Amino acid sequence: MYLEKKIAVVIPAYNEEKLVGKVISTLPDYVDNIVVVDDCSQDKTVAVVQSLAASNKKITLLQHEQNGGVGAATATGYKWTRDHEFDVSVIMNADFQMDPEDLPHILQPVCAGECDYTKGNRLFQGESWGMIPKHRYIGNSFLSFFTKIASGYWHIADSQSGYTAISLAALKAIDLDTLYPQYGIPNDMLIRLNIANMRVRDIPVRPVYNVGEVSGIKIRKVTFAIPWMLTKGFFRRMLQKYVIRDFHPLIFFYFLGLLFFFFSVILSIRMVVYLNIDGHLPPINTLAAMFSFMSSSLFTLFAMWFDMEYNKDLK
Ligand SMILES: Nc1nc2c(ncn2[C@@H]2O[C@H](COP(=O)(O)OP(=O)(O)O)[C@@H](O)[C@H]2O)c(=O)[nH]1
């Protein structure tokens, strides 16, 4: 129990025989249940967890018959903690990249009822640039920006951090059967939480690298998969939040922003083609391209501003 709340820590694990034991043994006593979700590992992960479970009644081992990805493993753990009515569920990876020292900070606001979901943010620290591999830092920054647009949580950064705590009410408010099964799970969660109007907060945590972890991320795969998921999630959120559950004219602003963006691309291409043929810019076309670009920027920026306003209390 932490602040009178029943706490479960969910650990998605895939081929983590080396570090999963360390993750389990460094968890503080106030954690009431440790739910390890084995994602059909090929190494001795299951044996390691089973031998620990023999002397620790808090450990629950759930096993996938097929490998499903980190999101699928998370969903399995969440369903279990939801069905067993744990007040707060935390996600910690099995490769010791989440510092147990940060756990109280992640838990506190959710346990105190100040918000529904907390998420570690490794970028608050001045030295993060030196501690996180450069390509991960840059990729993460781009994804964090697109996640702001897609999720409506404009105050949230470090979207790829999987160190999170969620309240039972929030867990019940989202559909766990359709969660994104792969690495984009933290982004997908944010979109769903926003549709359900849940309060989300970033908590500064220490980045942990070089503890012997091996990342399974295939950069080429996630470069397209996550932005695509974010795009679909954005449109789903617009529809659910601003058309079906409530109404807000910002959807017209986003729509016009997109439409004029499309026009400005077509007109700019036409402009360049004519420049090459005639040697000078076609005047009406050029003016129309400029007008479209300005309209597109203004409509989009206003839409973002309205979205930000609408969600400003969800923290
Ligand atoms: N690579 C990988 N990790 C999985 C899978 N299913 C669950 N996981 C767990 O998800 C967590 C994050 O994976 P990892 O590859 O370390 O991601 P990274 O730390 O963001 O590079 C770890 O605890 C893994 O054990 C899977 O199918 N592949």
Ligand SMILES: [Mg+2]
């Ligand atoms: Mg890792």
